Amino acid sequence: KTPVKKLATCVILDSQKITSVISRNTTSIPKMEVLTKEVLAELKKEYHKSKSTIDEEPTQLDSESKIDEFLKKTEQDSSEYMKLLSMKASVLYEKAKICLAKNQFETCKELLEKGLSLIKDHSEHTQIHFLYLRIVNYLSYVLSRTGELEKAKNLLEAIVNAESKIEPLVYSTDDLFSNNQVDQAIAKSKIHKLVINNMQMLGWVYGKLGLTDQYADTVHRSLQKELDTTDGDPIQWAVRCYRLASLFLAQSKWANARYHLTAAQMVLDPLEMAMNTNTAVLYRVQADLARVWVNYGLHLFSTSKKILIEKAFTDNPNIKPSSEVPEFQFTGMEVKLPNVPAKEIVDNQEARCLFSHTHTWLKRARLYYTLRDFPVQYVNIILELSELYRFQSFYEKDIDSQYAVQRKRCEALETLSSILKEVRPNCYAAVNLEIIREIIEVQMEMMQLNLKRIYGPKEELTYSDETDLRKRIDTVADIHSRIESLCAEPNSSTQPEQAAHPQEFEEKFSRSVKKAEEREKERISEHVHELETPGVKLHTKPTESKTEEVLEMKVEGCEEKEERNGEGEGQQPVVTSPVM
Structure with a gap:
């Protein structure tokens, strides 16, 4: 028998016999045959x-x-x-x-x-x-x-x-x-x-x-x-990519966060078109990506607002400008960055660009996280929408634009509150305090804007020529004539105070009208003096109808102030907010 056959017959023996056979045939058996x-x-x-x-x-x-x-x-x-x-x-x-x-x-x-x-x-x-x-x-x-x-x-x-x-x-x-x-x-x-x-x-x-x-x-x-x-797995790759972007958001590295969010989006979008994967998982991942984009916009808005406030109250703020060039980039992958800011927001144009981009992704997230299937996530998305409106209002310059944005914010919160009461009462009981707090906050913001309209400085109310100024004077005269016509009917049934004390009411009302006329004439005379002064060029944009509303509001304000300071007993004045 050959040594190989001897080794094969000894496999069933114990280890000592195997060792002895191997040692006796080491010269003729390759080592791997053990x-x-x-x-x-x-x-x-x-x-x-x-x-x-x-x-x-x-x-x-x-x-x-x-x-x-x-x-x-x-x-x-x-x-x-x-x-x-x-x-x-x-x-x-x-x-x-x-x-x-x-x-x-x-x-x-x-x-x-x-x-x-x-x-x-x-x-x-x-x-x-x-x-x-x-x-x-x-x-x-x-x-x-x-x-x-x-x-x-x-x-x-x-x-x-x-x-x-x-x-x-x-x-x-x-x-x-x-x-x-x-x-x-x-x-x-x-x-x-x-x-x-x-x-x-x-x-x-x-x-x-x-x-x-x-x-x-x-x-x-x-x-x-x-x-x-x-x-x-491309879906898992995209998930890890936008999770890394969340870390960059926490570090205020906007360029890196934007780059990785865009890369994740570029991987997920072709999968939706191909429809050859698990659509339920794909839609959920896309909704989560949209939520991270929303967090990107809100976090950038919040940080930019803090920086602007710090600059306003600090002489030498120690703030380094952010770079829009990402530090981490992928080789072999062309990432087309969107037109969205990747540094601190400094003006209204950049704010509107970021608002538009964030609002688009917020709507995409709301398509998946519906009130029926995900009530808590839906409420959080609406609260994020409220925050987005609040930041945009901060960057608006004129009062009308600020008021319009705050009004949309209020409508979104009130709509959420009413829907939750009807559809999800249990969910409403859990989040109603937060919603009420947000509604109170936006109502206070709107009240503050109204007060700015009434009592704020009026440098913007200037006039371009004498013709426009004459129109405003005629408007004031027409308002006064209407007031006098009302005073001529002391026994009108629609005015209980006037019917009860006609003489006293007429005297008090006449004093209020005279003082209002004097104040308005003084203000108009100042503008006439400016118009007659050489080298002074005045500008205006308001229309005649807007002028009538502003002057009518002025006269009503003067009347209310006079009624508070006048003698005798009278009704409490009712302050009416300007029509928006």
Whole structure:
């Protein structure tokens, strides 16, 4: 019989007989023939048996003892030795996975550390490298669960920052014991996913440690790596991309946030057109992306407002202007940035541009988060709309525009309140205080704008020529004639005070009219003097009907003031807000 046949007949014997046969035929048998199919089958049987007895003796493995016997008789650094070593580490790795599923973290950590110590000196070997990355991935996760974040960070940094150029053999534990060949395309995809997963794990550890800059850099690198492989899930890539944009928003890095939000949008939009994916998940992710865009606009508005206020009350504000060039960009992907500001808002034009962009995304979010399916999210979206109107009103210059924006804000809140009362009374009971507070705030803002209209400075009320001024004088005269006609009917049934005390009411009313006429004539005479002064050029825009309303409001205000200060008993004056 040949030595090979002798070895095959001795497979069923104990390990001592196998060792003696191998030692007698070392000169004629290649070393790789020690791991024959029969030996692999026996080791695989012991491996599955050890997995099933985890509750009895979790650290005592029969398959390990079998592998150790072969390791002692095998030449180190040989391919056969590396395979046996990877088998032993794989057994420990599989045992640790079962412990992790049962939340036995300490036992799992001991097994992984033992397996890592076996192969760390051979981590760059093609047979070992893939297994080494898998063990580090699991061990870093277990260390993070047990609170050892620094140790997990050091492990992950060592493999993420080291740019290995080798092409490792990719296999599962079953493939290793069965000696199966793995498809190279699948193997390449597995190694890429493992590298990306380790980078994501490192980014997560950075986030737990509060290292935001390192977190952003690592997550962006993982996104770039996944973009290069082109075999990942585009929806999950977009989710991670706009989550990274949320971090940039918290850091007030507007250019980076805008860039990553646009990149996520460019990945999701073609999926909606193709309709070859899970539409429910796609619509939800698009709605979440819209919410992040809304947060972008609101956060930029809020920060810009604080900066403007600080500049107004501080002589030398220590504020650095933001750059619109993103620090992190993707290679191989052309991102077309939208026409939306990526720095602090300083004027009304930029504010309106940001408002329009944010309002568009807010409407897209409201299409998914409806009141019927997502009442809480719907209420939050309407409250965000109220905030958006409030910021836009801050940047409007004239009072009419501010009042119009605040009026829309009030209408949105009142509509929300009425709908919730009818459709979702339970939800209304939970959020009515917040809605009422917002309505009170906007009503106070509108009242303040009305007071500015009545009592504010009137520098803008200037006149272009004498003809317009004469028209205004005629209007005042017509108003006075109407007042006198009303005074001529003291017994009118529509005026109870006038019918009860006709003489006293007429005297008091006459005094009020005379004082109003005197004040108006003084104001008009001042404008005539300005008109006659050489070198003075006056301008106006109001129409005749608007002029009548303004002057009528002036006279009514004078009458009300006189009635408050006049003698005798009379009715309480009623102040009427100007017609908007």
